[in-house]
Amino acid sequence: MRGRGIRPLPSFTPFPWLRLSALLATVATGCGPIGTDASEPSHEPTAQARQGLTQVTGFGSNPGNLLMYRQVPANMPANAPLVVVLHGCTQSAAAIEASGWTAASNVYKFYVVYAQQQSGNNSTSCFNWFEPGDSVRGGGEALSIKQMVDAMKAAYSIDPARVFVSGFSAGGYMVPVMLATYPDVFAGGAINSGGPYRCANSMTEGFSCMSPGIDKTPAAWGDLVRNANPGYSGPWPRVSIWHGTSDYTVKSSNLTESMEQWTNVHGIDQVADTSDTVGGFPHKVYRNSAGTALVETYEITGMGHAVPVDPQYSFPGTSTVCGATGAYLSDVNLCGTYAQAQFFGLTEAGTPPTDTTPPAVDVTAPASGTSVSGTVNLTASATDDVGVARVEFYVDGGLVGTATTAPYAFAWNTTTVANGLHALSARAFDAAGNSSTDADTSVTVSNSGGSTPTTATFSSITAEDGYVKANADGSAPALGTLTGLALGRGTDGKHNRAILSFDTSSLPEGATMQRAYVTVTYSSGVGDPWASPANNSLVVDVNSGAFNGAPLETSDWAASATASAVAGVAKFTSGTATSADFSGAGLSGLNTAGRTQLRLRFAQDPTGTAYVFIKDGASATLTVLYTP
Secondary structure (H helix, E strand, O other), X not given: OOOOOOOOOOOOEEOOOOOOHHHHOOOOOOOOOOOEOOOOOOOOOOEEOOOOOEEEOOOOOOOOOOEEEEEOOOOOOOOEEEEEEEOOOOOOHHHHHXXXXXXXXXXXXXXXXXXXXXXXXXXXXXXXXXXXHHOXXXXXXXXXXXXXXXXXXXXXXXEEEEEEEEEEOHHHHHHHHHHHHOOOOOOEEEEEOOOOOOOOOOHHXXXXXHOOOOOOOHXXXXXXXXXXXXXXXXXXXXXXXXXXXXXXXXXXXXXXXXXXXXXXXXXXXXXXXXXXXXXXEEEEEEEOOOOOEEEEEEEEXXXXXXXXXXXXXXXXXXXXXXXXXXXXXXEOOOOHHHHHHHHOOOOOOOOOOOOOOOOEEEEEEOOOOOEEOOXXXXXXXXXXXXXXXXXXXXXXXXXXXXXXXXXXEEEEXXXXXXXXXXXXXXXXXXXXXXXXXXXXXXXXXXXXXXXXXXXXXXXOOHHHOEEEEEOOOOOOOEEOEOOEEEEEEOOOOOEEXXXXXXXXXXXXXXXXXXXXXXXXXXXXXXXXXXXXXXXXXXXXXXXXXXXXXXXXOHHHHOOOOOEEEEEEEXXXXXXXXXXXXXXXXXXXXXXXXXXXXXXXXXXXXXXXXXXXXXXXXXXXXXXXXXXX
């Protein structure tokens, strides 16, 4: 049995930095299930951290036998947010405080609770995230942490809709425990070097979960969360997931599995709606149909098992810096605490966590239809009820620049693209992660030294379009229907490739093809063919004339092309998608005397039933830019 309750100590002393060398010889650093112990609670010294944490006792039945510390900034407003912070193995509340949460709370006025494990519960002070009794609603350490939240609500004016949890390592694994078991308490969480809920149900499984990791389907992961609270119907907490790519204690594959779990719980796909870099590190955001950011991931390139800090960074408008370096606190010039607080909506006064209204954005210059050359100033106006976080500028769907303050502008060097028509767009984000896009501007680039190309757009020929199936036994082709053309692997186990046919005979013979791309429209889909096998991709083959003669036939599935894999199409699950520009070989495959056929296929055939349908006819277009 665990000890019953916490024995308060008579005084507090400053907590020194932990000396880990002896422990690291016998325990997985910073995280892990080593040393579960059923002895009486230890009498280890408690402490106030450097910034003045205060221990709280008698906060409930405390079945997990944890310690509780609180941080209360001065001059707190009514109805303020609360963040619960969970440390890693061999750490304490004082150690994880150096990640910057206390500093951020003083600036942005929210309360912080630091939960602390005792060595009497776990010999290396790990939260017991892998123990079934500690990771269920109404029991163990999960209930103790929830009771800490209840105690804060009873003592202070706290907004129940703005309670969040952030944790590192063993604490990072405990974050999804809290989100899954108490989604009615927590509006969001940040997983730092942790993993998905119910990744392990024993000490042995815990080590496997950490490394090499556990692979499940998004639906299987999602079911584990839903089963933790079967009667709960939502809304589910928003989740920010952080991991170092050189973390050999908890493998970074846990980031992917966590993303798959929480996107599935939210009922959204595993395709990032935004992929950018923040501080030079890959950042992806997964949104619902309203544009609300529900899950985000940060991959900190080259970082090991740690929380990212930036001691040189001051919170905007203040002289307060973000954390300090130390054990499991790596200076990577990115303040993880600030980014997580921003994701929670804590960095803008009055930002509600339920804000689902996207900002308004409009490209203001250059004007649509104008001709431009040299360096052009792209500008946009953006407004939001709460505040605009940033505006991103795109040329032909590719990100070219970002502005974080008004007036929102970016200097675009038009010599980096070919002469001709180009699409401009701007995407604005607010502090709550909502976004909107203005994409109704196009300009013609006309730089000296080259003639302006002519643009020709061709719609596919429905009667000649279709998709073909192939497997060991082959099959007859299936022509396009109202549902569209299939790519991937169908329920019959046969693989599908789509054929689009275009009449390009109007292209002048001898013309110089400068650019070509295909645009397709999503119709429907099943599963995720982009993820099985991992990192799958959609590619385009081009053929001058029909692949294998007319009409469409089974052998078109594997017929030789004039040029193979001339372009790729990024993953998409709605709307339209435009391929990358065709390669030189692809441009040479355009037929100026008749039909040009395109075959769209996945680079690797999906291993299970998973496919997308695209529309044909007027919904599938081939655009060619050429000079006579």
